[in-house]
Each structure stands twice: as structure tokens, then as C-alpha cells.
Amino acid sequence: MEKRWVSLALYPSYVSGTGKREGEPGIMSETQEQCLLNECATPDRVEARRRQILAAASECFCQCGFHAASMDRIAKTAGMSVGHIYHYFRNKEAIIAAIVEQDLQYRLQKIALIEAGRKDGDIFAAITASIGQGVDDLFEPYRAALLLECMAEATRNSQVAALVQNADKISRKGWQEVTHRGRNALGLAPDPYAEIRAEVISAIFEGLSMRLVRNPGVNREMLVDFLRNAVLRLLEIE
Numbered sequence: 001m002e003k004r005w006v007s008l009a010l011y012p013s014y015v016s017g018t019g020k021r022e023g024e025p026g027i028m029s030e031t032q033e034q035c036l037l038n039e040c041a042t043p044d045r046v047e048a049r050r051r052q053i054l055a056a057a058s059e060c061f062c063q064c065g066f067h068a069a070s071m072d073r074i075a076k077t078a079g080m081s082v083g084h085i086y087h088y089f090r091n092k093e094a095i096i097a098a099i100v101e102q103d104l105q106y107r108l109q110k111i112a113l114i115e116a117g118r119k120d121g122d123i124f125a126a127i128t129a130s131i132g133q134g135v136d137d138l139f140e141p142y143r144a145a146l147l148l149e150c151m152a153e154a155t156r157n158s159q160v161a162a163l164v165q166n167a168d169k170i171s172r173k174g175w176q177e178v179t180h181r182g183r184n185a186l187g188l189a190p191d192p193y194a195e196i197r198a199e200v201i202s203a204i205f206e207g208l209s210m211r212l213v214r215n216p217g218v219n220r221e222m223l224v225d226f227l228r229n230a231v232l233r234l235l236e237i238e
Contacts, residue, residue: 050088053078054102057095062145066096066153097163100150104167110134111174115181123182124237128228134205135224139216144209172198179235186237197234204230 056078060069071092075082089095110130118126137143154161175198183191191197204227212218 046088050098053080053085053088054095054098057092058099058142058146061099061149062142065149066092093157093159096150096153096160099146100160100163100167103147103150104170107167107171108174111171111178115178118182123178123185124232124235127179127182127235128232131227131231132224135208135220135227138205138208138212139220141216144212147206147209148213168202172202175201182237191236201231201234 053074057069057074060074060077063069064073069092071082071085074092074095075085078085089098114123114126114130117129150160150164154164172195176194179194179198180190183189
């Protein structure tokens, strides 16, 4: 799998997958890592290290699944010791929780961009305009694989299921709120079916993640055009 990250300028000489052992150029020993924590643990650097670990963990999860992706494997992919990872995440479940949180923030950011992109108060025009980028994101195999892995783990692990369900609840609420404001701006009555409409639209886009695994050659332009019409019909805004 193509690498999706670099070492965020902390260790620019390190390249994942080179097989270097701890202590060789590019990978810090545990003593050196502890010094980094003590001397350079600024908020920005801490966040950079967390992102580096999450990128490495996501790569491992996509390659071999949650259970086969050991902390040792994640550490090697991230170019650090296992002990250093525990400074940022108490266990693998905490890493999974952070990945679920990242996905939630992605979804909320999309909602915020729709609000910011509306013209003359028409949120629904902004929604249809955003569908193309949404489909492009789904065509990204890495994102689709991680989403499917999260869903699979949620069926086996009640803690992961609770995280996923809570994130989805927050996302659906944000979607319902933005469509409610859109209807108000157009002088339309409140929608008694707003919740189920959000559910159906979510099912369409999440289902596309699986469809694009089965049929990656689907015509992207035609798909976007049909989705724009379908979403407007589902929202009863034509």
C-alpha cells in the first residue's frame, strides 16, 4: 500500500518500511524519545505525533485488520518504539476511538462547508454542489477500507460499536439541523421525516463504499449526476 504520511518533520530521515532498527539513523531509541517528550512536548508536536501514530495505525488496520495489527506492528510502521506509543494512547482501543473521532470531524467539516458554501440562503444548492467531492472521497480506496474495517470491528466489539454509534448520532443531528435551516430559509414547513431522510441518504453514501469495492469502474460522472437528483428528490426539494 502506498504510504499516506511522512514523519511530520520530527524525524525527516525516517522512511517507513526500510527495516531500520531502533537506534539507527531515523528511528529514535526509547531514551531519545523520552527526551523528546520532556523537552519538546509542545501541543503542536504532541498533536503531530498523535497524527503520525494514527496514520500508521490506519495503514496497519487496512492491511491486516484490527486484530492482526499488533501494537508492535503499528510502532514499526510509525518508526518508534511501542513504549513511546503508550505515551499518547493507552491501548489499541484508544487508537480506534481516535480514528472514529477523526471520521466524525471529517463529517462535521463537510456539513460546515455546506453551510459556508450556500448562496442566497439556499443550503440545498450547496448540498448538491458538494456531492461530487463526496463521491471522490468514496473513490479513495484507503478511506473505504478503513471505514469497512471500523464497521466490521463494531459488530464484534461493543465498545467500538458504542463509539461508532455515538459519532453517527452526532453526524446525523448536524445533518438534520442544516437541512432544517435550509427549509426555513426557503420558507418551507419543518420536515416531520427529517430523521429518516438523513438515515436513507447516509445509507446511500455508506453503501457506495462497498459498491466501489465491488465495482470500482463505475462511471463517476454519471454517478454524481444521479446522486444529485436522488438527494433532491429524497429531500423533496426540486
